[in-house]
Amino acid sequence: MTYRPLHDGWTLSSQDIAGLAATVPGCVHTDLLAAGIIDDPYLDDHEHRLAWIGRTEWTYRTTFAWSPDEHERTDLVCDGLDTVAAIELNGVRVGSTANQHRSYRFPVRHLLRAGGNELTVTFGSAYAYAEEWRAALGKRPGPYDEPYPFIRKMACNFGWDWGPTLVTAGIWRPIGLESWSGARLAEVRPLVYPDGAVDVRVRVERTTEGPLTLSAEIAGVTAERIVDGRAAALSVKVPGPELWWPRGLGDQPLYDLNVRLGDDERRLRIGFRSIELEREAFKLKINGTPVFVKGVNWIPDDCFPSRVTRERLAERLGQAVDAGVNLLRVWGGGLYESDDFYDLADELGLLVWQDFPFACAAYPEEEPFRSEVAAEARENVSRLAPHPSLVMWCGNNENLEGHADWGWQDRLEGRSWGAGFYYDLLPGIVAELDPTRPYWPGSPYSGAPELPPNDPARGTIHIWDVWNREDYTRYAAYRPRFVAEFGFQGPPAYATLRRASSDEPLTPGSVHQKAIDGQAKLLRGLGEHLPQPETFDDWHYLTQVNQARAVTFGVERFRSLMPWTMGTIVWQLNDCWPVTSWSAVDGDGRRKPLWYALRRAYAHRLLSVQDGDLALVNDLPDSWSGELHLARRSLSGAPLAKEVVAVHVAPRSVTRVALPRSVSVPDDPARELLTARLGQLRTVRFYAEDTAVALPGAAYDAYAERSSGGYRVIVTAISLLRELAIFPDRLDPDASVDEHLVTLLPGESAVFQVTTAKSLDAGALTSFPVLRCVNEVRP
Structure with missing residues (x-):
C-alpha cells in the first residue's frame, strides 16, 4: 500500500479570477489573502466587503505525473472538502460532495494516465446550495438570517455573536492517491475496557474473496483471526493495565495498538478507563471516581481551520491545562476537530465532551440531510473511538431548548426540526459503534424529552440571563446540577486590539x-x-476586570455547591479572530485577565465567601486541615476583629464554616474588608461594591529589574491596591505576565514576572497605563 499526497501545483480560478496560486490544504479566503486580492478579513471592517466569496463558484486545478504500479486499486482520498464540490480527473466526473464534516474516497485507477494527469475540484456556492434547500424544504427558525441549517458545514462560518461571516470553500484537509491490492482496512474501531480488554472491530474493503489474516498487538500481547467477509472483530487483553485518568486525578498512560490486515497496518494509541454518567445528577465518573468538571467551551480556533497547526493546538490546550481546566466541550456550531486535537487531549488528561455539529437552530431531517448526518456521524464516532479523552457525545447545542422555549413550534408549522436526529439516529449510531461512551441528546437537557430542557434541578443547564439581562450576582440564585454554558464578555488584549x-x-x-x-x-x-x-484606557481595563469577576463569582458559587453541582463549563476558552467576546484567551492567543481569574477559581483548593459562610473547596484526594484565620480589617489593613477556627475538609468535598458575627458584620461597610487565610491560601472580600467603598488613592513603590527571560516587576503597596494588573503587551506585543488582578493590603508586595525578548522602558513598565489598579489616581 502506498500513499501519495497531492498538495502541490494547485491554482484557483473563478469567473473573474484566473490561475491564482493556491495552497492545499487551505481555502479560498487564505489564497486570496496571500495574493493580495483581499484585505485581511480580521482587521478593521474588511469582513463586510467579502460576502461575494461565499456566493462564488471556485475551481481548484492541479497537474501531476503518474506511472502504473503493481497495485490493483488506486483511490483519490479527500480527507476534507468544504463543502459543495464536484471532482474531475482528466475531464471525467469522479464524484460530488456536500458535507464538510466527512471524508471521501473515489476509485480512480481506471482514469489515471501514464504521464501527465489533471485534477480539478470545483466548489459551488455554499449560499446557493443552502438557500436552494431552504426554499425546497421550508425555512427553519434560528438566531440569524443565515441558511446554515441547510448545509452540512461549520455553522459559525455564517457568523455568530462572537465570529465573522466568512463563508469558506476549499480543500481544507489533505488530499492524495492511495494505491492498494487485495484488501485494506476501511475502518478500525477499538472498544476499550478498564480491565484491559480491547475489542477491535474492523471493516474491510477488498478486491478478491478468500481468507485474510487480521492481527492486533498491544503491550506485547497479540491476537489474530481469519477474516472471510467484510467485517470482523478481534479481542485482545492486556493483563493489569495502567488506567488513564483525567488531569488532577492521576496519570495518562497510553498504549500503542497495532492492527494489521495483509499489507495494511493501522497504529493507534488507546487508554484504559471507564466512563459512567449519572443522568439526573449529571455526574461524570471516570474509573468509578466522581469528577467535578472544571471545563471550558471550545470553538474553532480560526475561521480558516487549515491554519490551525498541531503547535497552535498544543499552545491553546496548554493554556487550558494551566488554567486548571479538566474538560473541553467541543461546541456544536463548529467541527469534529482534528486528530491532533484529540491526541493532545489524550496526552494532557483533558476530558472531551463532543457535540455533534448542530447549534441554535431547527434542522431539516429530510434527504439528503438524514443520509449525510448518518454518514458523518458513523465516520467520526469510529474515528474518535480510540481516544480515552473523549468521554461523551452530545446531540446538539441549544436546539432542544429552542424548540421548547423560543417559540419555534408555531413557526415550524409541523416541519421537521432535528428531533429524529437527537433522539433516534445519533443515539442509535453511538450505541452501535461506541457503546463504551454515554450519549446525551443535547444541552441544555433535563434527561427526558417531556421535561423542561433548562431545569436547574436536572441534567445540564445554560445560564444566559446573566450577561443578557441580569447582574452577575444572580448566579447566587441558582442551585444547578451541572452548568454547561455561562459567561461574560470582555475585550481582547490591547496588542490584539x-x-x-x-x-x-x-x-x-x-x-x-x-x-x-x-x-x-x-x-x-x-x-x-x-x-x-x-x-x-479605563473602558478597556474595567470591562476586562468585570469579566474576570463575573466568571469568578459564578465558578465559586457553583463549586461551593459540590456534590450537588458537579460541573461548570465556562463559555468560552478561545476566539477565532480579534473580538470582544466571552473568551479567556483572545483571538491572537493572548491571555485576558479572565484567564488568570479562572486559574484561581479552578485551583484544586478554594476559599470563597458564600451566603454568610466561608466555603472551603477541596478537589484533591488528600484531606485539608489547619487553622483558618479570619479578620475584619480597616482599609489600611489594621485588624478590627480576629477569629481562628480549626477546620478539616475531607478529600474531594466542601466544608462550610459559618463566619462569626465579629468578622461577618462590619461597623462601616465602606471602610472595611474581610480576609480569610488557610495555610498559603488567602482570599479578600469587601463588604460593599467598589463604587461604595472609600478606596484610597493608589500609593505604591514599583520598580522593574532584568531577569531571566524578561523583567521582574516588584510592587509594594503603601495604600490598599485593588485588582493590581500589568499589561506589558502595550510595550511589546509578544510580552506576557505571570499574574494579574492582585489585591494588596498596605505593606504587602507582589512580584510579577514579565516575559519578553525585548528591552523595555522600566519606567513605562511600572506606570499608567501598563500598571493599573481600580483605585489608581489617573493623570
Missing part, C-alpha cells in the same frame, strides 16, 4: 463586537461593581 484596528485613537467602537447590544451590555454589566469609564 491594536493590531486589528487602524483607528486613531482607539475607542470602544474600534473593537469587533458581534453580540446584539454588546457594547451597552458591557457598560450595564459594570453595575455598581465598578465605576463607569470616561476614557478608552
Whole structure:
C-alpha cells in the first residue's frame, strides 16, 4: 500500500479570477489573502466587503505525473472538502460532495494516465446550495438570517455573536492517491475496557474473496483471526493495565495498538478507563471516581481551520491545562476537530465532551440531510473511538431548548426540526459503534424529552440571563446540577486590539463586537461593581476586570455547591479572530485577565465567601486541615476583629464554616474588608461594591529589574491596591505576565514576572497605563 499526497501545483480560478496560486490544504479566503486580492478579513471592517466569496463558484486545478504500479486499486482520498464540490480527473466526473464534516474516497485507477494527469475540484456556492434547500424544504427558525441549517458545514462560518461571516470553500484537509491490492482496512474501531480488554472491530474493503489474516498487538500481547467477509472483530487483553485518568486525578498512560490486515497496518494509541454518567445528577465518573468538571467551551480556533497547526493546538490546550481546566466541550456550531486535537487531549488528561455539529437552530431531517448526518456521524464516532479523552457525545447545542422555549413550534408549522436526529439516529449510531461512551441528546437537557430542557434541578443547564439581562450576582440564585454554558464578555488584549484596528485613537467602537447590544451590555454589566469609564484606557481595563469577576463569582458559587453541582463549563476558552467576546484567551492567543481569574477559581483548593459562610473547596484526594484565620480589617489593613477556627475538609468535598458575627458584620461597610487565610491560601472580600467603598488613592513603590527571560516587576503597596494588573503587551506585543488582578493590603508586595525578548522602558513598565489598579489616581 502506498500513499501519495497531492498538495502541490494547485491554482484557483473563478469567473473573474484566473490561475491564482493556491495552497492545499487551505481555502479560498487564505489564497486570496496571500495574493493580495483581499484585505485581511480580521482587521478593521474588511469582513463586510467579502460576502461575494461565499456566493462564488471556485475551481481548484492541479497537474501531476503518474506511472502504473503493481497495485490493483488506486483511490483519490479527500480527507476534507468544504463543502459543495464536484471532482474531475482528466475531464471525467469522479464524484460530488456536500458535507464538510466527512471524508471521501473515489476509485480512480481506471482514469489515471501514464504521464501527465489533471485534477480539478470545483466548489459551488455554499449560499446557493443552502438557500436552494431552504426554499425546497421550508425555512427553519434560528438566531440569524443565515441558511446554515441547510448545509452540512461549520455553522459559525455564517457568523455568530462572537465570529465573522466568512463563508469558506476549499480543500481544507489533505488530499492524495492511495494505491492498494487485495484488501485494506476501511475502518478500525477499538472498544476499550478498564480491565484491559480491547475489542477491535474492523471493516474491510477488498478486491478478491478468500481468507485474510487480521492481527492486533498491544503491550506485547497479540491476537489474530481469519477474516472471510467484510467485517470482523478481534479481542485482545492486556493483563493489569495502567488506567488513564483525567488531569488532577492521576496519570495518562497510553498504549500503542497495532492492527494489521495483509499489507495494511493501522497504529493507534488507546487508554484504559471507564466512563459512567449519572443522568439526573449529571455526574461524570471516570474509573468509578466522581469528577467535578472544571471545563471550558471550545470553538474553532480560526475561521480558516487549515491554519490551525498541531503547535497552535498544543499552545491553546496548554493554556487550558494551566488554567486548571479538566474538560473541553467541543461546541456544536463548529467541527469534529482534528486528530491532533484529540491526541493532545489524550496526552494532557483533558476530558472531551463532543457535540455533534448542530447549534441554535431547527434542522431539516429530510434527504439528503438524514443520509449525510448518518454518514458523518458513523465516520467520526469510529474515528474518535480510540481516544480515552473523549468521554461523551452530545446531540446538539441549544436546539432542544429552542424548540421548547423560543417559540419555534408555531413557526415550524409541523416541519421537521432535528428531533429524529437527537433522539433516534445519533443515539442509535453511538450505541452501535461506541457503546463504551454515554450519549446525551443535547444541552441544555433535563434527561427526558417531556421535561423542561433548562431545569436547574436536572441534567445540564445554560445560564444566559446573566450577561443578557441580569447582574452577575444572580448566579447566587441558582442551585444547578451541572452548568454547561455561562459567561461574560470582555475585550481582547490591547496588542490584539491594536493590531486589528487602524483607528486613531482607539475607542470602544474600534473593537469587533458581534453580540446584539454588546457594547451597552458591557457598560450595564459594570453595575455598581465598578465605576463607569470616561476614557478608552479605563473602558478597556474595567470591562476586562468585570469579566474576570463575573466568571469568578459564578465558578465559586457553583463549586461551593459540590456534590450537588458537579460541573461548570465556562463559555468560552478561545476566539477565532480579534473580538470582544466571552473568551479567556483572545483571538491572537493572548491571555485576558479572565484567564488568570479562572486559574484561581479552578485551583484544586478554594476559599470563597458564600451566603454568610466561608466555603472551603477541596478537589484533591488528600484531606485539608489547619487553622483558618479570619479578620475584619480597616482599609489600611489594621485588624478590627480576629477569629481562628480549626477546620478539616475531607478529600474531594466542601466544608462550610459559618463566619462569626465579629468578622461577618462590619461597623462601616465602606471602610472595611474581610480576609480569610488557610495555610498559603488567602482570599479578600469587601463588604460593599467598589463604587461604595472609600478606596484610597493608589500609593505604591514599583520598580522593574532584568531577569531571566524578561523583567521582574516588584510592587509594594503603601495604600490598599485593588485588582493590581500589568499589561506589558502595550510595550511589546509578544510580552506576557505571570499574574494579574492582585489585591494588596498596605505593606504587602507582589512580584510579577514579565516575559519578553525585548528591552523595555522600566519606567513605562511600572506606570499608567501598563500598571493599573481600580483605585489608581489617573493623570
